[in-house]
Amino acid sequence: MTTDTPRKQQIEDAASTLFRERGYAATSVRDIAHALDMQGGSLYAHVASKEDVLWAIVVRAADRFNAEVGPIAASDRTAARKLRKMIRAHVAVVTSAQKDAAVFLDEWRFLSPERRATIAARRDDYEGLFRKAIAQGVGSGEFGRIDSAQTAIVILSALNGIASWYSPDGNLTAAQIADQHADLFIRALTWAKPTDEGEDP
Template sequence: MNKRSLGNLETSRRAAILEAAKRLFAARGYHATSVRDIAAAVDLQGGSLYAHIASKEDLLWELVSRAAERFVGGAAAVEAEEPDPRRRLRRLVEAHVAVMTSDPANAVVFHHEWRALPPERRAAIAAQRRTYEAVFRRAIADGVRAGVFQVPDPKFATLLVLSLGNWLYQWYRPDGPLPPEAISARFIELIERALGACCVPPVEPARATASTGNDAAPPRPAGAPPRPNGGAA
């Protein structure tokens, strides 16, 4: 067997070990899962597992950090692409649900087992969680400034939004009655009502139009008093 084949075999074996660890950590918890349990799940002797991994902790770190990168990376992309705060928050919720539902076992490990990491690694994940939370908080704060959301405390509102989304790992099942798209739609409806945006249409992207020299007056907000005759204010 050549070096490339050996490398591919090792990569495949490590992926199988990581998958087994993920399932066991999600089902039993990190502390209740032994190295022997993980080895047995991939048909290895307990001691043989260390030929492929450095420690059980490294498996947890890889699973948790991989999930953190997906959450933070997806949110950063949405924030960079979407200036409208209401649309941004909608897309953030959709991205959050997508990560949670695309790999439910990893979502369980990320949300439930990350505190089992040692202090330095736990601090790194906590920092990523704060970065992720800040993206949601900025979307809500921008919406408040734009008059789209009606909440007195964007930070508290952010905790509400993420608490709703993070609890998904407790009840979501891939074979359940609601697909991820339907879950996102229901979450968005509830969140927008909670933020006071249920009756405010999202801002449409601006479209360039040729000037005629006789531009029409902008539309009046709903409930605004009528303009004076001929007035544009």
């Protein structure tokens, strides 16, 4: 009954690295164990199955996206400002928890059907946050008459793509990447008018 077992987190971290590098199916339980200087079977003192490890990684990534973006989506703001902040928050998660995000995005299909369905539903809800923010802007006249559902998909596809090419050593900081994306998409939605300005923190 201690606060939390750090060993389990170490396992998830090591697994996250390997799942991202080699993919879930091509990573063996022994690979994960050896990364932590354990014997293959010893991992099962801490986890019940390989899939449970993937599940833990996927859930903690999903939780982070929701924790960062959810409050902004629920806040009272202009659609353009809200969307800009949501994009920034999403990119911040992708870049700061890059491994987990990449595993979440690429490897969730290896979950059991039940768990996959749970994640599919969560992803759809999350996408809904973007749909609603866009629809708000269409309704208020801030944005042009675009298809909010399709636009949400386009934006999230581009933002999620960052997980597969971003490098902390690149020429652009995570914040710059976020702003570039926000600029580009807000521009695309608010055409024929100047982009809204006057940032809030």
